Amino acid sequence: MWLGLLERLNSDNRAFQTFLEEYATGADITLSRRDVRSIFALDASKGVIGTIIWSHARGIRVNALSLLVRDLPTLITLMSISDFGQEELNELLSQPGISVPTASKMLSACGKTYRKMPAAIIDDNVIQAIENTALCEDFPHVSKLRNKSRSRPLPYYEAYLKDVTAICEKHDITADMLDRYLAEHALEDLPLNSELQTA
Secondary structure, eight states: HHHHHHHTTTOOOHHHHHHHHHOBBTTTTOOOHHHHHHHHHHHHHHHHHHHHHTTTTTTOOOOHHHHHHTTHHHHHHTOOOOHHHOHHHHHHHSSSSSOHHHHHHHHHHHHEEEEEOOOOOOHHHHHHHHSSGGGGGGGGGHHTTTTTTTTTTHHHHHHHHHHHHHHHHHTTHHHHHHHHHHHHHTTTSSOOOOOOOOO
């Protein structure tokens, strides 16, 4: 998929192609969050490319990718910040193809914090799990913004991180562990008689 996207790019910047030559297996590239974090720790520019590829698992529009390639130096500079504030997160969100879920993946993969709280991934599965299950009691900050994930994405993300931080401290776990559980297993672990509605 990524090789096909890159073949359609009209850019002299070959950073993505070079990254794929180094990290892809055949025509496929499979990265985990841990892989991206390790790459970022060794080389920030390659790590940013890794985060873009990893956080867009279902692909990205060619025009958005071409703009990200063009603005790669800006992204690399931005991702050199260890603790993001609202201004920095807004700048990240102003990049093409980067929404709050994508930004949360990028921040998490690079081991960043947002207002001193470890970044955690939020997506539709996480939102559904924390708003529509018994788990909602564990997310009191989010409950105040219930159903506002799209209309107030930044306050919602900050509320989510406050709750995640409290849960992690209480249970001595990491934000990575918690968001992975919420995204991948929380809905599966519910009793069969729990009917969920779309968030």
